[in-house]
Amino acid sequence: MIWYPYEQMKTMKAPYKIVDADGVYLYTEEQKLIDSVSSWWSVIHGYKHPELNRALISQVEKFSHVMLGGLTHEPAQRLSEKLQSWLPGDLDYSFFSDSGSVAVEVALKMALQYYMNRGEEKRTMILALEHAYHGDTFKTMEAGDDEDYHFVLKAYGPSRHVVHIPTEIGALEQAFGEIHDRLNCLIVEPLLQGAGGMRMYDLSFLKRARELCDRYGVLLIFDEVATGFGRTGNRFVADLVLPDILVLGKALTGGYIGHAVTVASKKVFEGFYDDRPEHALMHGPTFMGNALACSVALKSIELFETRDYLSKIRRIEEITRRELAGFDDPRIREIRIMGGCVCIEVNDASTLKGYQAFAYERGVFSRPFLKYLYAMVPYIITEEELVKVLGTMKDWFAGAR
Numbered sequence: 001m002i003w004y005p006y007e008q009m010k011t012m013k014a015p016y017k018i019v020d021a022d023g024v025y026l027y028t029e030e031q032k033l034i035d036s037v038s039s040w041w042s043v044i045h046g047y048k049h050p051e052l053n054r055a056l057i058s059q060v061e062k063f064s065h066v067m068l069g070g071l072t073h074e075p076a077q078r079l080s081e082k083l084q085s086w087l088p089g090d091l092d093y094s095f096f097s098d099s100g101s102v103a104v105e106v107a108l109k110m111a112l113q114y115y116m117n118r119g120e121e122k123r124t125m126i127l128a129l130e131h132a133y134h135g136d137t138f139k140t141m142e143a144g145d146d147e148d149y150h151f152v153l154k155a156y157g158p159s160r161h162v163v164h165i166p167t168e169i170g171a172l173e174q175a176f177g178e179i180h181d182r183l184n185c186l187i188v189e190p191l192l193q194g195a196g197g198m199r200m201y202d203l204s205f206l207k208r209a210r211e212l213c214d215r216y217g218v219l220l221i222f223d224e225v226a227t228g229f230g231r232t233g234n235r236f237v238a239d240l241v242l243p244d245i246l247v248l249g250k251a252l253t254g255g256y257i258g259h260a261v262t263v264a265s266k267k268v269f270e271g272f273y274d275d276r277p278e279h280a281l282m283h284g285p286t287f288m289g290n291a292l293a294c295s296v297a298l299k300s301i302e303l304f305e306t307r308d309y310l311s312k313i314r315r316i317e318e319i320t321r322r323e324l325a326g327f328d329d330p331r332i333r334e335i336r337i338m339g340g341c342v343c344i345e346v347n348d349a350s351t352l353k354g355y356q357a358f359a360y361e362r363g364v365f366s367r368p369f370l371k372y373l374y375a376m377v378p379y380i381i382t383e384e385e386l387v388k389v390l391g392t393m394k395d396w397f398a399g400a401r
């Protein structure tokens with residue numbers, strides 16, 4: 001049987017069985033649903049996109065996959081060239097992997113080894129944020145800060161290698177003041193912390209982080225697995241503050257195939273580039289640079305660029321602000337909106353119990369977690385469809401149940 005994610009298998013309710021998907025819609029045998037989750041925030045162009053489908057079909061007729069160990073191919077070369085010219089600054093060196101968690105692992109390994117290669121072996125520590133989520137593998141769990149996902153780590157006791165701080169400049173300065181000589185990196189989900197509760201914070205924090213990282217020679221890592229490709233209203237937050245390592249995943253392939261990339265700046269790349277074999281980056285996921293994933297990623301980026309996706313995202317934000325203006329309820333703690341993300345945080349998780357079935361009846365797929373009712377819709381959504389997603393949220397509080 002299938003062992004489902006984040007579920008107590010004994011008590012979970014049966015998942016909805018999807019038989020078709022097209023545009024923003026998921027289809028079960030009896031219902032048509034707007035996917036307000038974009039399949040974990042990845043399906044930015046919607047389902048069954050004709051051009052993405054064609055990109056995959058034409059590649060599958062050549063080959064679907066060859067390894068990158070000792071081999072290379074045009075889709076991977078073209079994608080790395082595209083990222084090199086498209087991403088800001090000198091983020092020019094693309095290390096591909098099969099998932100966001102692995103790509104974050106690679107970023108953390110790069111940061112640690114960067115200093116080991118320079119003989120600075122005391123720099124073993126990571127500075128990270130409270131409520132961070134960086135994936136479900138062991139080092140990403142440790143960099144993360146959410147007991148609801150990662151309580152199994154308690155078995156090891158408190159981490160000696162990760163310090164978590166709130167998104168406050170004072171806490172940032174204090175941490176750098178105390179442990180800068182032991183830090184190899186600061187890792188953040190910039191501006192928007194996703195799985196930790198759609199928490200939004202100010203750009204000034206990231207600007208100060210950049211200054212402190214420069215002053216103390218600490219690498220700044222942006223985990224833009226969730227925020228990349230427009231979700232915050234910016235193409236990448238890295239366009240506003242330049243990190244040393246950038247991690248992309250989720251929407252990289254338009255949600256078609258699991259793939260991710262860790263992009264290093266020239267400085268980081270050069271920390272590995274010399275005549276000593278032991279200075280090489282010893283990592284190599286079997287499916288890194290998968291030809292289907294690279295082909296569909298190239299087409300996805302082309303759509304994003306040529307169809308003015310940033311203005312689509314601005315429209316989503318405007319409609320969301322308009323529809324939720326003045327909306328309130330005593331059970332609501334806060335409403336947060338940024339780009340293509342909206343979150344209604346409630347005071348008590350029980351307020352959201354039953355919401356998924358309520359939304360299903362109205363033709364919306366939603367998956368609230370803990371105290372967070374959110375939407376991260378595909379960018380191709382129409383105004384009418386978006387109003388329906390938001391209206392369903394409001395109706396729940398209006399007591400239409």
Ligand SMILES: *Cc1c(COP(=O)(O)O)cnc(C)c1O
Pocket residue numbers: 099100101102104133134135136189194195223224225226227249250
């Ligand atoms: C989803 C996510 C990851 C993990 O990506 P997977 O592909 O699920 O391994 C890492 N970081 C952030 C910010 C994410 O949202």
